[in-house]
Amino acid sequence: MKTSTRKGIAQAVGFLALRAAMGLVLAVLLLFLYDIGKKGGGAISWEFLTEAPRRGMTEGGIFPAIVGTFLVTLITAVLAVPLGMSAAIYLHEYAKQSRLTRLIRLSIRNLSGVPSIVYGLFGVILFVNAMRFGTSILSAGLTLGLMTLPWTVTASEEALKTIPNSYREGAMALGATKWQTIRTNVLPYAIPGMLTGTVLGLARAAGETAPILFTGAAFYLPFLPRSLGDQFMALPYHLYIMATQHHAIQQVRPLAYGTALVLIGLVLGLNMTAVVLRYRLRRKHR
Amino acid sequence: MRKKKLSHLKEAGIRAFFFTCGVVAVLVLVGIFLTLVLTAVPAFREIKLSEFLLSKAWDPTSPEKAEYGILSMVMSTIMVTGGALLLAVPIGIAVAAYLSDVAHWRVREILKPIVEILAGIPSVVIGFLGIVLIGPALSKIFHTGNGLNAVNGSVLLAIMALPTIISISEDSLNAVPKAYNEASLALGASRWQTLLRVKLPAGLSGIIAAAMLGMGRAIGETMTVLMATGNARAFPHGFLDSVRTMTAGIAIELGEVPYYTTHYYALFAIGLVLFVITFAVNLVADIVLHKYQEREQ
């Protein structure tokens, strides 16, 4: 057989294998989404989305969980977004290449690898006990905020990198101070990108369970939380208990699927928004 | 003159503010480490370190003798992580190679975000699918009564680690200098041969880093394994056994343990072990990536 033919066959087979791998991954993803979509879709209704659970959580809806997730994610954002943006501004605009800077970057990368349950442990000690916030939206939100911080810093820095240096040089040439330069010539253009990136981090936070297990999530609360000091229901925790701890697991399986669908919808919706926004922004800046 | 000084002070103040924000990351990391250490140390007043690390029996509430050995949990973590990597690394590299070398750029633009979607699925949903979809399937394939075991955990963790491995591997394949590719093709090699013999070896350190980061992700995952591996405390003898990982062990018992007892401190000690392991894995991955980037420059 000619060498070129052998090469050709090898390539065809090889590329086929690669295509198969891609196909496998796609198939798994589609299978998951289809399963949840089909079995969860049946449970979704206006009632499901706007009412509280009833009759031992075998009927009714998941509204308190939706609200709880929203509130916790809000606190997460309040902590992680400004702090992350500021840290990114320091790293990109002010910091010189030094050991401290490398240490900061190393810390950020390592923080993103810390297991979520360890964040939960830390949250219990720091927010629930030491700061006496107790098990509450505040504790859970702050714990998630710490967990999301590496994401917001990284995303914000990426956004800052896309601003051409000429913008900065232009301002400095006119005599502006560092902060003035950042404020007028960098931030206005970077902030949309920063926020887009942080939305991805928040989407991830909204779906996390381990950090809120012991810092505030509740099995069943009949009322919406009235303050940040209250406990709360949350979508990921609700899915967990519907799937493992409910007294009639088989009966509420459809409701569990519905919760999963809403959770995925929320998380993916946020992801999609961020991706689309990022795509649009990239096009604008090119 | 005064105005200039005030402005200086203001600039310095602002810089200090941003600096503090930057340093927060370090403070949090150190804070987590210290908190774990401080809360874990009291455990070892009552537990021998050798028992903690080497004993297979974990039974803190036993009416007979309280046992605090984490070896079974460590083994469980190793098994599901190992199984996950066995699945995710080959498939991940293959998909990365597909995206970087085979796919048309338009196809890639569509597929990359789709892979990102996989990364976005919350761990509790994956665990849920482990219970309702993968578990029954495994039970049929392997004729076990129950699909909640290490295989289930490995499959689920593989799915969770894939996006990380794919993304970073693809980056490292794309970062191979064009000159390498062009030289190889100019010498008559096919694209496939170039991929196998030039690109993959050149991008190897990035791929290793990707695998390590994927490993770190798998080790630290909690909800997925909590829901889908059965949580038996025994030392696992095979992949079809029900296992309990370190993360699940903490999650199961933290809610009920009375504060400030040996049991409580011991759970934090497990947390410390987890932290150290994931820190080490991430650090090594970091060094590998760093060295690789330096070399390419």
Add this chain to the structure above:
Amino acid sequence: MKRTKIFTALVLALLGLAGIAAAQRAKMIQVKGSDTMVNLVQILAEEYMGKTPGAAIAVLGGGSGTGITGLINQTCDIANSSREWKQKEIDQAWEKGVSPRFFVAAVDGLSIVVNEKNPLEQLTVAQVGALYRGDVKNWKAVGGMEKAVSLYGRQSNSGTYVFMQEFVLGNKNYSADMKEMNGNAQIIEGLIQDEGAVGYVGVGYLHDQDGKIRKGLKVLKISKEPNGTGFLPTDKAAVDSGAYPLSRPLYMATSGKPKSDVAQFLGWIVGPEGQAIVEREGFFIVGEGKYKAANDKNFK
């Protein structure tokens, strides 16, 4: 400048809210604890709130151990437990200034359940203990089929786990091969699919919404002696008289004399309306005997 102002405002707002948070805690009655009881108590709370305007009750699970810890740490008002408190826990409570009072809300017949394909009908308490200690690994050894025993149980935070350990396992260790599920319902889910399985659940978990025993399950009769009469946990007379060996009271504990809103809720639970719900959910009512007397005393 504007951005800094917004940021500062957010920080101040956060601090302010934190203050309000700290001041406003615990307006709701917080109930924590037993998974065996959580659905029962949740339904009780739901119906009670429906009848009592202004009542606010949050029912959290977590296992009996979690509830007990919660009462001791004063993070809840009522602790549900499907077992008695250990002396160590009572001592800890006293140390922290909590003097627990125990109300019996319902009575449970802890049920030993197997897959419906299992031909066995009855076991002695000792045999169940042998299974769960791991002394016996095949059903053949207890007079059943040739098949490996697949153990399902709870985790150490469960009162049922502790109760079983004390009264059935003779205070010995569980087999390390027992699959430790997250709740009663997960045990049942496992049992239905696993032919060699055995599990223990509260009697209220045996029935589906139509009141029949769940499909796929078989409830074993339990006898005290090797050749004695076995009784079903669904047999009310047997549970009341103690002929069913694994009956146990389900407790709701408070710290000292319950405050008025808590006392009102507890009073309703042990009263006729609450007890009717207890029965509807498959558990057993407190009755007129010693449990009622103890309850009455605790209200004073």
